[in-house]
Amino acid sequence: MMKQALFCSALLMLLYTVLIDAQSSTTSDPNSSNSRPRLCVLWPNCNLNSVNNVCGRYGRSNLCKRFKNSCLLLFEACVNSVAYTPVPLSMCSGIPVGTRRRCAGTSTSTLTSS
Numbered sequence: 001m002m003k004q005a006l007f008c009s010a011l012l013m014l015l016y017t018v019l020i021d022a023q024s025s026t027t028s029d030p031n032s033s034n035s036r037p038r039l040c041v042l043w044p045n046c047n048l049n050s051v052n053n054v055c056g057r058y059g060r061s062n063l064c065k066r067f068k069n070s071c072l073l074l075f076e077a078c079v080n081s082v083a084y085t086p087v088p089l090s091m092c093s094g095i096p097v098g099t100r101r102r103c104a105g106t107s108t109s110t111l112t113s114s
Helices: 002-026 070-079
Strands: 054-058 063-067 084-087 100-102
Touching (some): 070 084
Antiparallel strands (some): 063 100
16 A cells, blocks of 8 residues: 555655646746657556547648557647647548648638528
8 A cells, every 4th residue: 555655755756747847847948959859648547559540630630640540640649749639530530650641521712601
């Protein structure tokens, strides 16, 4: 029981440190030569080798990327500071894993209602 409490305390301290570090790094110039590397923490049950394809939308664009699994989607969003929002896999229809293309079922034209 004591080991579990110690582990939880250490994990919370690490998470707190990462959050404080992330907050302070957002105020610094990302183009600066002395900017610090980003630390990405994935949950212990995150299996980067699993294969259960997921689809992520790139920001608010109509571009989607197919990922091998949800852990890789989260990892890329953290490492590259790119906001990928999980969307239905059908939006990545015809998109190979690791490729970003126009989302299936999206259009660049605007629809108007009368």
